[in-house]
Amino acid sequence: MSIVVQNLRRTFGTFQALRGINLEIADHQLVALLGPSGSGKTTLLRIIGGLDFPDPGQGKILINGEDVTEEPAADRKAGFVFQHYALFNHLSVFDNVAFGLEVRRRAVRPGKAAIRDRVLELLRLVQLEGLEARLPSELSGGQRQRVALARALAIEPKVLLLDEPFGALDAKVRKDLRRWLRSFHREIGVTTVFVTHDQQEALELADVVVVMNQGQVEQVGSPQQVYDQPATPFLYEFLGDVNKVRKPGRPDLFYVRPHEIRILFAGDAEAEFHAKIEHLFAAGPSARLTLRFQDSRDTLDADITRLQLEEMGLSEGDEVGLKLALSTHG
Amino acid sequence: MGKKRPRSILPGFGLSLGFTLAYLGLIVLFPLLLVFVKASGLGWSGLLHAVSTPRVLAACRLTFGLSALACLLNCVFGLLIAWVLVRYRFPGRGFLDASVDLPFAMPTAVAGIALTGIYAPNGWIGSLLKPYGIKVAFAPPGILIALVFIGLPFVVRTLQPVLEDFEIAQEEAAASLGATRWQTFCRVVFPQLAPALVTGTTLAFARAVGEYGSVVFIAGNMPGKTEIVPLLIITKLEQYDYAGATALAALMLLISFALLLLINFLQRKTLVRPTT
Ligand SMILES: Nc1ncnc2c1ncn2[C@@H]1O[C@H](COP(=O)(O)OP(=O)(O)OP(=O)(O)O)[C@@H](O)[C@H]1O
Ligand SMILES: [Mg+2]
Numbered sequence: 001m002s003i004v005v006q007n008l009r010r011t012f013g014t015f016q017a018l019r020g021i022n023l024e025i026a027d028h029q030l031v032a033l034l035g036p037s038g039s040g041k042t043t044l045l046r047i048i049g050g051l052d053f054p055d056p057g058q059g060k061i062l063i064n065g066e067d068v069t070e071e072p073a074a075d076r077k078a079g080f081v082f083q084h085y086a087l088f089n090h091l092s093v094f095d096n097v098a099f100g101l102e103v104r105r106r107a108v109r110p111g112k113a114a115i116r117d118r119v120l121e122l123l124r125l126v127q128l129e130g131l132e133a134r135l136p137s138e139l140s141g142g143q144r145q146r147v148a149l150a151r152a153l154a155i156e157p158k159v160l161l162l163d164e165p166f167g168a169l170d171a172k173v174r175k176d177l178r179r180w181l182r183s184f185h186r187e188i189g190v191t192t193v194f195v196t197h198d199q200q201e202a203l204e205l206a207d208v209v210v211v212m213n214q215g216q217v218e219q220v221g222s223p224q225q226v227y228d229q230p231a232t233p234f235l236y237e238f239l240g241d242v243n244k245v246r247k248p249g250r251p252d253l254f255y256v257r258p259h260e261i262r263i264l265f266a267g268d269a270e271a272e273f274h275a276k277i278e279h280l281f282a283a284g285p286s287a288r289l290t291l292r293f294q295d296s297r298d299t300l301d302a303d304i305t306r307l308q309l310e311e312m313g314l315s316e317g318d319e320v321g322l323k324l325a326l327s328t329h330g
Numbered sequence: 331m332g333k334k335r336p337r338s339i340l341p342g343f344g345l346s347l348g349f350t351l352a353y354l355g356l357i358v359l360f361p362l363l364l365v366f367v368k369a370s371g372l373g374w375s376g377l378l379h380a381v382s383t384p385r386v387l388a389a390c391r392l393t394f395g396l397s398a399l400a401c402l403l404n405c406v407f408g409l410l411i412a413w414v415l416v417r418y419r420f421p422g423r424g425f426l427d428a429s430v431d432l433p434f435a436m437p438t439a440v441a442g443i444a445l446t447g448i449y450a451p452n453g454w455i456g457s458l459l460k461p462y463g464i465k466v467a468f469a470p471p472g473i474l475i476a477l478v479f480i481g482l483p484f485v486v487r488t489l490q491p492v493l494e495d496f497e498i499a500q501e502e503a504a505a506s507l508g509a510t511r512w513q514t515f516c517r518v519v520f521p522q523l524a525p526a527l528v529t530g531t532t533l534a535f536a537r538a539v540g541e542y543g544s545v546v547f548i549a550g551n552m553p554g555k556t557e558i559v560p561l562l563i564i565t566k567l568e569q570y571d572y573a574g575a576t577a578l579a580a581l582m583l584l585i586s587f588a589l590l591l592l593i594n595f596l597q598r599k600t601l602v603r604p605t606t
Binding site: 049050051072073074075076077078079080082084086087088089090099100102103104148151152154155 | 499503504505506510513518521
């Protein structure tokens with residue numbers, strides 16, 4: 001279901017954590033909330049989930065077109081997955097997942113057998129079959145994460161909200177779960193918002209990336225849009241490797257990503273600038289050159305293929321010519 | 331080399347275990363064992379005879395009955411107080427928090443005298459209750475009040491740290507899954523507090539059973555009516571009835587130990603392993 005956030009403000013004491021957030025998320029989308037630490041991602045997610053509320057009269061939350069701003073979490077049917085899972089330590093995996101069904105009013109509570117079927121089906125979905133009798137303390141981090149997910153899904157949530165779902169996991173598990181979440185989302189199709197401060201994760205996984213900074217939304221777009229056409233200098237620096245350099249002899253700053261630099265022979269007529277290779281690092285599929293402009297203290301990084309490196313026979317100390325695919329911001 | 335033992339990651343296990351056993355043995359178990367040795371001098375029939383007089387039985391009923399009641403009251407209200415102290419911020423909270431320890435800190439006789447002063451028929455509260463024919467001091471309700479008083483900090487102080495460490499996110503998770511506040515408390519919070527609550531209540535009970543100082547002032551000490559076991563033991567000692575006193579002491583020890591074991595067992599069953 002769709003989520004709309006209108007003009008949302010949230011103040012803690014005198015500190016403005018959210019300063020007028022506007023956001024529209026279409027049905028079935030997988031959305032990443034990306035931003036540096038303290039930018040308000042968790043606060044926004046909690047307000048969408050009904051765990052926190054905007055300043056009085058300052059903003060609205062619509063889920064599926066319905067104003068839910070004043071609705072407490074218990075009525076909102078938003079599945080929330082916490083950064084540290086927040087599993088019920090005293091309950092088995094089965095009882096954790098069944099919780100949302102067990103606490104329903106008698107009139108709408110499924111029977112014992114129906115609950116059992118549903119829980120086992122969910123555990124199959126998150127690939128935890130056979131672990132239903134374990135306690136949370138007997139699971140690995142990745143398994144706990146999936147129990148938390150199954151628990152949130154048990155209530156057939158209108159939207160799924162995940163706060164740094166892979167934050168506490170090691171790189172390998174993280175990568176696996178990331179891929180798994182992608183196909184999983186395709187399968188169940190529920191509108192999903194996840195918080196992350198890992199840009200790689202956001203760009204790889206999401207249909208839409210929302211970049212936040214200091215309580216505001218900086219840009220909303222597809223991963224490619226956000227990466228290729230950053231709307232603000234903040235975004236340029238925040239997303240991906242970027243060189244921030246002054247053109248030789250000129251005062252204005254420009255941003256250029258390492259793979260947007262073409263390396264030419266020093267004598268090449270196409271060369272816009274000249275620089276010296278200060279450092280060369282060639283491991284993996286590409287090589288990274290650290291270049292220093294002539295007559296300048298500025299350095300910049302450039303990535304070229306190993307093949308090009310060998311063909312041109314470059315080594316440290318060589319003079320090269322540069323041509324930049326420029327995206328300038330002053 | 332003999333058989334290989336599985337290696338423990340904690341160093342000095344043997345040493346620390348040995349020390350613990352020796353210490354516990356010397357400080358706690360040895361003196362208590364002597365009580366049994368002395369009591370056994372009476373022989374079974376002598377023991378049974380010494381503890382089955384109506385006066386002793388009445389004192390046992392009174393002591394264990396009121397102690398149980400007091401610790402149950404403390405269990406309920408101690409939980410409430412710990413909850414309020416941890417979860418709410420209000421002016422005077424620091425003062426209230428500190429005052430919880432008062433029953434720990436002051437000589438129990440002082441507590442006894444103060445409580446008696448208030449609840450005696452001519453005291454503040456006692457005089458209010460007197461017209462209704464309610465007698466608190468010098469009657470079982472007075473003993474109960476003294477036992478509640480000295481037991482309260484045990485419950486509050488064992489619960490507080492557990493409650494403070496409790497992950498608020500679990501409550502939020504319950505709420506987002508549709509649970510009401512009450513369901514969240516009953517199904518999520520309470521079960522995880524239960525082990526600490528059992529511990530605190532047990533401690534309060536154990537303390538109440540052995541309490542002497544604060545009770546003797548308010549109890550009235552009428553044999554068969556408001557006489558508690560610890561007082562009876564002292565009375566017997568004063569009458570040079572060492573055998574009777576020892577027999578009674580041995581009985582108290584047995585009952586207390588059995589109860590503590592039972593509660594320990596209960597606690598083990600409710601124990602929750604936290605995820606880390
Ligand atoms: N309950 C609170 N009381 C006071 N300030 C708060 C509270 N919750 C959040 N803040 C402040 O609001 C700002 C945004 O916090 P939030 O948790 O939303 O950041 P975040 O983007 O999730 O950061 P991170 O990536 O580190 O999790 C922070 O500066 C934080 O200190
Ligand atoms: Mg956060």
